[in-house]
Amino acid sequence: MPGNKTTHTVQWGDCDPLGIVFYPNFYRWMDEGSWALFNGRGLTLEAMEQRFGSLGAPLVETGCAFKSPARPRDVLTIESEAVEWSKRSFRMAHTFTCEDRLVAEGFEVRVWVLDAPDHPAGIRSGNIPQEVKDLLS
Amino acid sequence: MPGNKTTHTVQWGDCDPLGIVFYPNFYRWMDEGSWALFNGRGLTLEAMEQRFGSLGAPLVETGCAFKSPARPRDVLTIESEAVEWSKRSFRMAHTFTCEDRLVAEGFEVRVWVLDAPDHPAGIRSGNIPQEVKDLLS
Amino acid sequence: MPGNKTTHTVQWGDCDPLGIVFYPNFYRWMDEGSWALFNGRGLTLEAMEQRFGSLGAPLVETGCAFKSPARPRDVLTIESEAVEWSKRSFRMAHTFTCEDRLVAEGFEVRVWVLDAPDHPAGIRSGNIPQEVKDLLS
């Protein structure tokens, strides 16, 4: 199953004094793209917790290459896909286009975490259930 | 005891294509000013919970009048003060200045909330302990 | 002509440690609602400048009452309407609902501004053209 598509119309408040998107917003939209994929496949945060005892999939690494500027009213299409799986983490790829123009290409490496009240961070990584991989692939 | 002062240097990413602060950020800085006051008086979220069984003081109403534009590198001083108390809520006043120039004047009405797992919202309002009023006044 | 409706699905990153929308985001969505109305009536920033010599309609005052909490995946409908006109400013009303539930009610007072390179603020207020009032009413 291919990735999930979301759209975002670039807003006035997304842009900086040069009139182009302030770049951290691209990461906000990647996170939204990931959640749209998770939720769309039935993996809401509640389902993650109730069915798999997971607290979600926070980030261990992210990155983005910015290919062309986006401005207010540009309609961005964000294609979000789980492209690589390891035991405890997975990689999401996000591609931003505005019509035929490539705007940005980013990725997120997310780790599957479980509740760990005794751990200093309160969470610890765990093995990703096969069912989760199947749902997101 | 007077209010609490925080400062914020206006950042590039705080500003819109006109080169002035995108206005929702003033509310973000008000919230930061309120937390700085709470924390500075020993009312961290943890203390609210452990000493008073409270989940914090979310907002029921906020507002702000914008008096003069602020731009990147402007150093804003935000004076935050609890100015009015009722049984279950209180009003914070926030004044933004840049040197001698008035930039904005805002307020927040915050309600004291308790954990209420059976309530649809998960929280309910409660009476503000006198000790909290004394600490913040 | 009535107001303009936009929708926003509450995102993970819109919410605070209590799991409810961090309140400055409501103002971001009001601004988006206003721009959606302006753009939808042909009043893009470019049109404002080219047809009316205006630099847009920045805020002089805003406010919002929060009626019930919103959480990730709540689909908010924002109805945005120009409800009051004076010579140089106008008032926008924004109503946030989630299905039948009232979430928040806010307003913005916006002033019509013209380029004013000699003015310390770089902008000055001007009379709102009747055509603009007609378009937005």
Add this chain to the structure above:
Amino acid sequence: MPGNKTTHTVQWGDCDPLGIVFYPNFYRWMDEGSWALFNGRGLTLEAMEQRFGSLGAPLVETGCAFKSPARPRDVLTIESEAVEWSKRSFRMAHTFTCEDRLVAEGFEVRVWVLDAPDHPAGIRSGNIPQEVKDLLS
């Protein structure tokens, strides 16, 4: 000359429903760290324009590895340094620590841009003046 240090106290509104920093904020703080370095060396946006005809140094690529979670009231130190120069772009490294704990390590690749009204993007890349390299190194 080493890098530039800024500090940021993690705010309530910086954190997500898990109570940890919503990750796009790290990029916001990197951008702030870069501007703090630029401004501190006399390279304000105005100076870039007046002395070098530049419109600034927007991003072509960024990335960040998240090493440990940060929570409200954590005081982050961000060390920002220009670590690599090529003809038209340079790389900034940003290290986030909370006391002795490593929180995140990120980078930005920024390109030196000039005004280019005839170019579809409105801007084009240009050679970085030696004086700029000397100021930031």
